[in-house]
Amino acid sequence: MTEIREVKGRRVWDSRGNPTVEVDVVLENGLRGRAIAPAGASRGLREAIDLRDGGTALSGMGVGQALDNVNGPIAAALIGLDAEDQVGADAAMRALDPSPMKEVLGGNATVGSSLAVLHAAAADAGKPLWRHIADHYAQTPSIPLPEIQIFGGGAHASRRVDIQDFMIMVPGARSFDEVMEVTNEVYFAAGDIMGRRGRLAGIADEGGWWPEFTSNEEALETLVEAIDLAGERPGDRVVISLDIAASEFGRNGAYRLALEERDMDTGQMLDMLGRWLDAYPIVSVEDPLGEDDVEGAAEFTRRFGDRVQIIGDDYLVTNVDLVEQAAGKGACNALLVKVNQAGTVSEAVDAFAAAQAHSWGAVVSARSGETEDVSISHLSVGLGAGQLKVGSFQRSERMVKWNECLRIQDELGADTFVGGAPLAKTWWGKGREPK
Ligand code: PGA
Ligand code: ZN
Secondary structure (H helix, E strand, C coil): CCEEEEEEEEEEECCCCCEEEEEEEEECCCCEEEEECCECCCCCCCCCCCCCCCCCHHHHCCCHHHHHHHHHHHHHHHCCCECCCHHHHHHHHHHHCCCCCCCCCCHHHHHHHHHHHHHHHHHHHCCCHHHHHHHHCCCCCCECEEEEEEEECHHHCCCCCCCCEEEEECCCCCCHHHHHHHHHHHHHHHHHHHHHCCCCCCECCCCCECCCCCCHHHHHHHHHHHHHHCCCCECCCEEEEEECCHHHCEECCEEEECCCCEEEEHHHHHHHHHHHHHHCCEEEEECCCCCCCHHHHHHHHHHHCCCCEEEECCCCCCCHHHHHHHHHHCCCCEEEECHHHHCCHHHHHHHHHHHHHCCCEEEEECCCECCCCCHHHHHHHHCCCEEEECCCCCCHHHHHHHHHHHHHHHHHCHHHECCCHHHCCCHHHHCCCCC
C-alpha cells in the first residue's frame, strides 16, 4: 500500500487554446502521476460535463471552479488512500458527486484526478502505464489498429460538411509502422488532390484536411481517390471508416444535411448510409443515427451489422448501463471508449468490460480538444482494446499518441500488433469484398 500524500490541480491549455485541468498526484514515497483532461466539441447529451466558469473571461471556458474542486474536496478525499486502489479512489470521488454526469465536481476535475492516480500507481509499481493497466485489469496487452482522420468535418470544421470524420484504417498492414507509412501517403495524397482543385483551405480541429466540398459524398469520393493516388487498391490493405456524429444534425428522427439542404427521416438516413456502404469500401460507422434514435440504431445494426463495425459514441457515452441497454436492443456492435465521458477510469473500464462481455469491438478514443497527455495510447494497449482513434496525422497533440504507440511497441514487441483482427466480423475480415 502506498498512500496518496498530495493532489494538486493546475490550469494548462489544450490544442484549441482553451484552458483545461492538469492534476498531479504525489505519493508518500515521492513518486507521482500526472494527467490532463481533454475536451470534446460534439458531446453526447449524457456524458460527464466539463465544468466551465462561464461569464465573459476566456469565452466562459475558465476552469477555476474545476481546479477548486481538485484542490479542495477531491484532494481531501484522495489523500491517505492507497494509490493502487483505483476503484477506491474513483468511488471516493463518486461519493462526493453521485450525479450521473459529474455535475458537482465536473468531469474535467474527476477525469484528471482519476487518470493521475492511475499514473501514480504505475510509477509506484515501477511499470510503464500500459503494463500496469494490463496487470491491474488482467488483460492481454496488444498494439492497436488505428482509425486515422483524413478529412475533418461537422463540429470540428464549423460544419463545413455535415459528416464529422472521414477516416482510413489499414487492417492489411503487418505492423503499426506500416500503418503510419501508409497513412502518411494517403494523407498527403488527399492534400495534393485538394491543392490541385484549389480547395486546400487548411486543417480542421483534429488535423484532418478542411473539408472544402460541395457534398458529403464528394468527401468520400475524394478519399477513395486519395487512397488510389497513394498506390493502394481501396478496400484491399486500406479501408474507410466514418464517424457520422448524427446527433449533431438530427433530433427526434429528423435529420438535416445543411450542406446539401436536405431533410431526411430515419428511413432515408438508413437508405443513404446503406447506399454509401454499397458504393465505398467502408468497414466501420460511428453514430450513424442520433443518440435519441435507438430504433434507428437497432435497425441499422440489423441491416448492416454483419458486414460493418457499428460504434456507439454520443449514443453510449462510455456508460455501462447504456452499453447493456444497447446490447439488449441489438443496437451497435462496438463501443467508443472515452475516459472523460465516463468521468473516471473505473467507470470507463466498466463500460469497456461490458462491451467485451458482449463480444463487441472497442475503440479507445481521444477528444477533439487534446494535449500532450498520452494516457489513451497506454489504455488502448493495456486493455488490449484492439483499436485507437486520436484524430489525424498532423499536429503534435495527435502525433504524440501515435508516437507513444511506437515506443510501447519497442517494449511490448511488434508481433503484438493486432492488424485486421478487430475487423474479423466485417466484410473485410470475411473475404475483403465490400458487399
Ligand atoms: P469530440 O468528438 O471530441 O469533439 O466530442 C470526437 C468524436 O465524436 O469521436
Ligand atoms: Zn464520435
